[in-house]
Amino acid sequence: MSATGSELIPRHGNGARVTHWAVAIVFTFLFLSGLALFSPFFFWLSYVLGGGALMRFLHPMAGAALVAIFYPYAALLVGDNRWLPNDSRWVAHMSAYMRKEHPDIGETHKYNAGQKLMFWSMVPIIGTLAVTGVLLWQPWFAPHFSAGARRAAGLIHSVCAFIMFVGIGIHVYAAIWTAGSINAMIRGTVTRAWARFHHPAWEREVTRKEGR
Numbered sequence: 001m002s003a004t005g006s007e008l009i010p011r012h013g014n015g016a017r018v019t020h021w022a023v024a025i026v027f028t029f030l031f032l033s034g035l036a037l038f039s040p041f042f043f044w045l046s047y048v049l050g051g052g053a054l055m056r057f058l059h060p061m062a063g064a065a066l067v068a069i070f071y072p073y074a075a076l077l078v079g080d081n082r083w084l085p086n087d088s089r090w091v092a093h094m095s096a097y098m099r100k101e102h103p104d105i106g107e108t109h110k111y112n113a114g115q116k117l118m119f120w121s122m123v124p125i126i127g128t129l130a131v132t133g134v135l136l137w138q139p140w141f142a143p144h145f146s147a148g149a150r151r152a153a154g155l156i157h158s159v160c161a162f163i164m165f166v167g168i169g170i171h172v173y174a175a176i177w178t179a180g181s182i183n184a185m186i187r188g189t190v191t192r193a194w195a196r197f198h199h200p201a202w203e204r205e206v207t208r209k210e211g212r
């Protein structure tokens with residue numbers, strides 16, 4: 001195999017891709033059903049999500065599923081998301097990177113600083129959503145908590161859901177904006193040229209492991 005820019009190199013394994021898309025589907029259901037529960041303005045969404053009663057039952061179940069799927073996945077990604085000195089430089093050069101100029105990001109490893117910030121914000125936010133969600137979970141857990149605790153939990157739950165929506169919105173926008181990135185999560189591979197441009201240190205590491 002030649003070391004040309006169009007040559008494909010593996011980026012995400014089968015397990016990681018299946019888990020990632022399971023997280024994305026569960027998140028989409030949680031977000032839409034959460035909106036329907038949040039405001040009567042969005043309650044019409046419940047008609048496409050199985051009806052009000054079923055959706056109310058499924059929303060916390062899906063939250064539990066998100067916790068069960070996301071944290072084992074996150075544990076596998078921790079190593080590649082450790083904050084390195086170059087990441088602060090990436091943040092400083094972010095606007096040049098967004099203009100598709102090639103700033104000094106020579107040491108970007110598997111994930112860039114923007115991806116790492118998304119990762120590290122999701123870790124506490126999903127946990128907080130889960131804990132506050134338990135306080136609101138009717139009919140099983142909510143009756144064990146005071147009205148004040150449930151009100152506070154409702155407020156924190158809504159704020160975290162909003163932050164998560166914005167964070168995932170940026171994540172999806174960045175994935176679409178970075179041509180070749182969606183393919184990485186669908187097929188599992190990227191071109192060598194893509195890796196060299198976006199994640200040069202990771203590309204060098206992959207090449208070293210290949211023994212070239």
Ligand code: HEM
Binds near residue numbers: 181
């Ligand atoms: C809903 C639509 C979504 C799309 C289109 C999408 C797209 C992508 C793509 C293309 C990548 C690969 C980036 C690369 O290889 O550099 C990725 C990675 C990742 N995504 Fe998503 N994603 C979505 C939802 C989510 C959700 C809901 C979460 C979790 C809350 C999530 C968490 C992650 C994580 C943790 C990574 C690995 C990058 C890192 O560790 O920072 N994604 N996503």
